[in-house]
Amino acid sequence: MLWFSLLVLIPLAAVVVKSAEGGWGTFADAVTNRQTFAALRLTVLTSVGVTALNMVMGTIIAWVLVRDRFPGKAILDLVIDIPFALPTIVAGLVLLALYGPTSPIGVHAANTRLAVFLAIAFVTLPFIVRTVQPVLEEMERDVEEAAASLGASRFTTFRRIILPTLAPAIFAGAALSFARGISEYGSLVLLSGNLPYRTEVTSVRMLTYLEGGDTASAAAVATILLVVALLAIVTLDVIQRRVARRG
């Protein structure tokens, strides 16, 4: 508990105190600034979208990795972690090479909101795969067989038995994925172009404040992100409990 406090609570408190130092006025100014608001909205909405996509795709990929047999499976299993293991700026370079002006696959996402989406999707992919995978591996096959012998179709078994079992893992991964999404910087700064009102994300906006010596505004934005993250975690937890109980 002490360790947790030192590691997590004190820095968090520092940010909140810092933002409060500027007084309510600075805080309100920072938040009502149209450019900042646009950045916040883009960041949060994109993270929500990416997280929703990850919940579906991540679960499917985990399923394929655990249940299917195919050549190259071990390699895929390794590749999943690459977005996670790469330094984010390297990830940014990779994305720029792939989707930038010289895209070899013909997708030109540079300087668009799609770039933000792709970058966040890229770096957050492993989260749900890696939280769901061990739970799937531990799940006993005889539970599914029991459902089948009681007359359940594959779909019913998935919805009523497998999904409620996986729900805690899916939502834990989603919380991580969302938190990473709203704080992402390195991987999207190259490809997105950081155009104010269009592709500028919150972390870039905060950096601008800091470069301008406006620490109080940066801290204010940080506090808002903190609140958003907390809200997201609580919401996800509430939904998770519903799904797990529904069975």
Add this chain to the structure above:
Amino acid sequence: MSIEVRNVTKRFGDFVALEDVTVSLPTGQLTALLGPSGGGKSTLLRIIAGLDTADEGTIDIEGTEATNLPARKRNVGFVFQHYAVFKHMTVAKNVAFGLEIRKRPKDEIEHRVDELLRLVHLQQFAHRLPSQLSGGQRQRMALARALAVEPKVLLLDEPFGALDAKVRRELREWLRRLHDEVHVTTVFVTHDQEEALEVSDEIVVINEGRVEQIGSPDDLYDHPANDFVMGFLGEVTTVNGQKVRPHDVDISTTPILAGAAQGTISRVLRVGFQVRVNVLTDGGEDVTVELTKSHANALGLGEGTTVWVTPTPGSIPRMVEKAG
């Protein structure tokens, strides 16, 4: 005949798990599939349930050709060794699962679940989660869950295998009584011959993927078809070249028994109310004799005592088969 298994063969790669197995299991009976570990009992049970498919052969359930039916359409109740509970559902929900899938009316489901929980003595645990039950209670819940859909046959794969000896014994007696009440055709797998002899109407002995013998418990015990069945159903010892059960050996301290072999006691071991005596005969046989403690005391048996042993008249010995 309720379940007809005809010429079923099952291979896992090169390994033959079942080889040309034919059995018919009569309606309303409690049948045990008995055999050593790895013999193919679970495989056969899973093929009957549709959880595995046979490479060759056919399965009929209550006159319906079921060979190619998926598990969910066979209307077979299956109970697994490790309970296979739905962890996130309460006991009542677990039991209701099959009925909910069949979209039965709510009040009918409630009524039936209540009835079943009463049957397995779990009515006071209806709202608990399976993790809050003991192993024996979980297995009773699994049994109620399987019975809820009124299956044509009930299949149990070592249902009490994960429980301790005392609970096992209680539950097997309870299963017998339950079967007499419910009368659903039941097949249960066990590698415990005592369990099979005690509760079943009929025993199918399976070894190395083949059926060794089918018969009533008495039949199998008294007239084993071969050495394997004899050895598997109980201990065997050899006296004067004849194979008998250790409790079918007469022992005396004087040579009054006709044709008895003379020997010396090499070991005396007391197990509860029984005494096991090892006799080394002059003919070189190591004979195991089982007798009650009071009998052994009356004879004054001890290590080094000279005794005479012979198969009890009226017991059914088997001649030792010549090698080859």
